[in-house]
Amino acid sequence: MIDLRSDTVTKPTESMRRAAYEAEVGDDVYGEDPTVNRLEEKAAELLGKEKALFVTSGTQGNQIAALTHCRPGDEVIMEASSHIYIYEVGGFSALANVQIRPVPGINGAMNTVDVKNTIRAENIHYPTTSLICIENTHNLAGGAVLPLSHMQEISQLAKENNLQVHLDGARLFNAQVASGISVKEYAKNVDSVQFCLSKGLGAPVGSIIAGTEEFINRARKWRKMLGGGLRQVGMIAAPGLVALEENINRLAEDHAHAKLLADGLANMNGLKVENKVETNIIIVNVKETKHTPETFVEALKSKGVLAGVFGLDTIRFVTHYDVSREDIDKALIAVQEIL
Numbered sequence: 075m076i077d078l079r080s081d082t083v084t085k086p087t088e089s090m091r092r093a094a095y096e097a098e099v100g101d102d103v104y105g106e107d108p109t110v111n112r113l114e115e116k117a118a119e120l121l122g123k124e125k126a127l128f129v130t131s132g133t134q135g136n137q138i139a140a141l142t143h144c145r146p147g148d149e150v151i152m153e154a155s156s157h158i159y160i161y162e163v164g165g166f167s168a169l170a171n172v173q174i175r176p177v178p179g180i181n182g183a184m185n186t187v188d189v190k191n192t193i194r195a196e197n198i199h200y201p202t203t204s205l206i207c208i209e210n211t212h213n214l215a216g217g218a219v220l221p222l223s224h225m226q227e228i229s230q231l232a233k234e235n236n237l238q239v240h241l242d243g244a245r246l247f248n249a250q251v252a253s254g255i256s257v258k259e260y261a262k263n264v265d266s267v268q269f270c271l272s273k274g275l276g277a278p279v280g281s282i283i284a285g286t287e288e289f290i291n292r293a294r295k296w297r298k299m300l301g302g303g304l305r306q307v308g309m310i311a312a313p314g315l316v317a318l319e320e321n322i323n324r325l326a327e328d329h330a331h332a333k334l335l336a337d338g339l340a341n342m343n344g345l346k347v348e349n350k351v352e353t354n355i356i357i358v359n360v361k362e363t364k365h366t367p368e369t370f371v372e373a374l375k376s377k378g379v380l381a382g383v384f385g386l387d388t389i390r391f392v393t394h395y396d397v398s399r400e401d402i403d404k405a406l407i408a409v410q411e412i413l
């Protein structure tokens with residue numbers, strides 16, 4: 075099967091499996107796992123933040139950020155198709171007891187004037203706006219890279235209004251590779267950042283959140299409360315270290331494959347590629363074919379290609395480590411045969 079459903083499906087590489095096997099470990103709740111400590115130091119250094127924390131998933135990282143930044147009853151501004159708003163099971167309200175204020179965006183970026191107008195004034199009736207969340211790359215906007223200038227504007231606005239900014243950077247390294255702007259440069263504009271080791275970077279488990287030492291000290295307690303205080307966790311942190319050492323620059327290959335696939339699809343009658351394809355995600359409208367997204371995806375499956383149903387008229391392909399150039403050619407042939 076050529077699995078183009080998501081970049082979460084990657085299997086750990088040989089060097090990741092070896093690193094897991096050979097990992098030096100200790101009890102991480104006591105802060106004694108040397109492999110986790112190395113991973114957290116390396117991640118903090120890459121992001122230019124004081125401290126980092128290894129967490130079980132991107133979702134857990136984002137939830138911990140809300141718990142650490144906000145107080146119950148606060149309001150959090152974010153783009154209306156953010157992963158946090160759409161796909162995190164309502165966790166911000168259920169766990170952090172905050173209210174999300176969604177602001178529609180274009181290519182994943184909110185209009186900063188809209189954000190400004192959404193920040194609550196001091197009024198007895200209003201919740202307190204305490205946090206703005208942004209997402210880079212933006213998943214539902216098709217892996218769109220959030221412009222650095224936009225992040226700078228959001229950062230400025232937040233400073234002027236005494237708000238914190240959290241970056242859901244599940245695929246922040248894809249943004250770095252696509253734009254040439256370092257994750258450190260992006261992260262300068264936010265108070266906390268989450269990135270996933272287990273997406274395009276290919277590790278089997280885990281995410282990182284980073285911020286000031288004081289923020290991470292408090293985040294560590296929330297992680298414990300959520301059941302994320304793990305023990306000899308160097309076994310799963312070791313592949314994360316390998317991901318950071320070996321797999322960042324190769325994301326360019328995934329982006330090149332995505333472009334090839336997108337160009338091939340765009341040339342086929344009845345298909346429309348809906349996004350600009352800046353990174354590794356392709357959204358394709360199938361409305362003009364005889365298929366619905368569901369039947370299209372079923373037909374692809376019968377030809378050995380997996381894709382995801384995305385919207386009412388769209389399907390999604392995501393390139394990653396386990397998809398080769400040859401697989402892209404085969405996937406294009408499969409699509410052509412279906413049409």
Ligand SMILES: Cc1ncc(COP(=O)(O)O)c(C=O)c1O
Nearest residue numbers: 131132133134157209213242244
């Ligand atoms: C933008 C974004 N944020 C957060 C997550 C959540 O990550 P996890 O699946 O590790 O919980 C995802 C997962 O796809 C994502 O795309």
